[in-house]
Amino acid sequence: MSVEPFNRLVKLAARAFYDDITTKGDNQPKTGRSDNRGIAVVVLDALTRRQWVREEDLAKDLKLHSKQLRRTLRFFEEEKLVTRDHRRETAKGAKIYSAAIAATGDGQQTKEGDEKIKLHTHSYCCLDYAQIYDVVRYRLHRMKKKLKDELEDKNTVQEYICPNCGKRYNALDALRLISMEDEYFHCESCNGELVAESDKLASQEIGDGDDNARRRRREKLKDMLQKMEVQLKPLMDQLSRVKDLPVPEFGSLQAWEARANAAGRAANGDSNANDSSKSSQGLGFGGTPMPFVGETKVEVAFSGVGVKEEDSKSEIANASLKVLPPWMIKEGMNLTKEQRGEIKQESKMGSSSAPLGSSDDKKSTTNKDEEKNLQDEYVKAYYAAILKRQQEQEEAAKKQLELSNAHISNSVLGTSSNRQVGMKSKRDEDEGDDDFEWEEAPTAGNKSESFKVNDLNVQADASGDDEDDIDWEEG
């Protein structure tokens, strides 16, 4: 987990976007002395060298007033660059933090401090690298989009303004604004001539919307976009470099402290840091005893996983030749045995019983297999019956066809000998012939059954199994 590229990203972003941010309010007069532009960059840079840091300490290090620092940090919190944490703690509670700091550095543990039970609110802050990455990307995206949209005038509703009374209209009002006398829009209240108004970046000094101004505006926008590309190139490069790296994650303050302490302990090999973290749980954490938040692991063990795996394995074994479901198999298809699913049974039986060790498991699976076999057999018999029925129907339909559609040529009848009901209906649609699928519906006996059979055929059709038939239809 390397922080360096991310730090570079933060530094670049700071210089690109927060260079001239001042935390002073606008109402205060800016004198040369109180001008604190650039503070933001300094603070961000300082944060890249730290992890979680107590704001007072940071202020001390930067020789800043803590108020000023806090204002800057609040700004960054709003910008989603830093996460902050506030907590009331005793001097002792604060010591955990000190311990953690000591652990991240290679310094020794600090000794016991004074035991005053006095609560202070301390604030901590830390860079949130994952969010920074997203925020910077989003910012760039928005910038580019704004410029591009403006450049192409995409999806913008033109606004008009009355120079006399300042009333604003947009293009949706256009119908009410046209006047009969001339070709301009007129204000509803004062009948003044409206001018196209745009509050866009580039057109601030160019008021009128005539063609020349428009062209100039476009040039300016293009220029701006280009400049942006050039100036932000290092930042974008850094973004793309960082893209696939794991983001350094410090977690919440507590998690970080716990982790840092644990790491420190492991490194130093002594256990006297233990008590500080332990004692603090009661006092400092405010009743949230979760010192190892970051390291919880959940493992879920599925029962019966073995059986499933077996199943999927045998599937994979003959995945190259996919087993067609029985209802898809019809006469006239030349399939391998695997495709018909005949071999599958045996292979499954063999492989499923072999690797299972415990007799208990074995019993259950063999039971299952038997059950499955039974079901399969039943299903097979069922589909066989359906196939038979289809054939019967086909015969019946053919007779019907011969009777009712004598005008259909012989060739059609000849080739349709091994065709089925559903396909015929399809061909009918193709040829735009009269719909004798309706006619044959009653001959198919049970209505719902026939519908089902038709449906099945249609599905088989959709899978595109017999191509030559389809070719013939089109020919």
Add this chain to the structure above:
Amino acid sequence: MFFHIVLERNMQLHPRHFGRHLRDNLVAKLVKDVEGTCSGRHGFVVAITGIENVGKGLIRDGTGFVTFPVKYQCVVFRPFKGEILEAVVTMVNKMGFFAEAGPVQIFVSNHLIPDDMEFQSGDMPNYTTSDGSVKIQKDSEVRLKIIGTRVDATEIFCIGTIKDDFLGVINDPVTS
């Protein structure tokens, strides 16, 4: 976009229509009342295609009028943002041009017309490219994209753009 939907309306029928042709009169009145109207919710009612059912009439006290709840099927036209339409130009001015796609009016402002087209005023105001090959004037047919709609209770107005791929003039007016 066109939709075929079922709508309901309470029709008031004058007592003089009561008789053998009550239903015919009712339908005729419905067609006359409804076709060509616009509701913000459903759009323009283009045509009534059928009557679903006519409910029980209710005689109004005092007037003798009878109110029938009528369910009818109709074709409605509702423009949507992002939809591509073909429209006929009705007016061209400096601010852009107006076009009609059936019942709906569309305004294309001049900044949504490609930059290479310039406004030419005169007898027949138009927008023309510098080489004069493409010209938008009254009665030209254009293909445009709707980028905004204003939907009031009783009217729909759209603004469109022809500043995109495959948009613009598709047919010049028939010169006669």
